[in-house]
Amino acid sequence: MNSIVTTRQSLVPTTITEMEMFAEKLSKSILVPKDYQGKPANCFVAIQWGLECGLAPLQALQSIAVINGKPSMYGDALLAMVRADSRCLGVHEEQKDGLAVCIIKRKHSDGSVEEVKRTFSMKQAEQAGLSNRPTWKAYPQRMLQHRARGNAIRDAFPDVIHGLISTEEAQDYDEPKDVTPQQEAVAPPTIETLTAPKVEEAEVITEKKQEPPVSVFDKYLENVVPGKTETVIAESFELCVPNKKPTTYQDPLNYRDAYSDLQLAVRRV
Secondary structure: OOOOOOOOOOOOOOOHHHHHHHHHHHHOOOOOOHHHOOOHHHHHHHHHHHHHHOOOHHHHHHHEEEEOOEEEEOHHHHHHHHHHOOOEEEEEEEEEOOEEEEEEEEEOOOOOEEEEEEEEEHHHHHHOOOOOOHHHHHOHHHHHHHHHHHHHHHHHOHHHHOOOOEHHHHOOOOOOOOOOOOOOOOOOOOHHHHHOOOOOOOOOOOOOOOOOOOOHHHHHHHHHOOOOOOOOOOOOEEEOOOOOOOEEEOOHHHHHHHHHHHHHHHHHO
């Protein structure tokens, strides 16, 4: 009896040039998911994510999905990755009365075994506003199972899934809003504008007229003219004559008369 040995091999690129050519070829095929058709850059990233998670290139394209701009992995693929790890001692899932339970046992390097148990109920789905979504209405038990499984896997084997969340969970999140302030579009400068000689414009300085200072004495005299409504409080005035004691006047009119007499005396001399 002949024994038939079957070995599965996968073409795996080893350089960035091979990866680019490989991603370009795959993006032109209709056998890859629609999210990767015509998008070689997305194929490149998905294959790299798969290699880091231990997935073959085509397996990565079938398992990794981009939801709201972030990579995610289908729950069945996450479960397969965890079960393939030698540290996983078992995965148990059950549902009862609208409550999904997932229990994962992991063996640590010191020989101890950690049991991670996570649950997700329909009440939690209602509180999170998930129960009214079309997928949850059509497959409520399946969605509960994926939520409990995703939480357990993320807590028990974060080093295996490399930060990826389940696609079923990612689809429940709303697309983040763009809060970047919009800037007005500015037309790029033309060649003529860039090559034109710069002309420095002279700075125009406008001279401000300076009003002559107004003394309290002048304000008081202006207040006497009919039509002025503001009242100016008179201050004391001193008339200083050389070799004589200064004379103080409370009334500016008396000060004016004394100053005029002094000027007449000087003129006579």
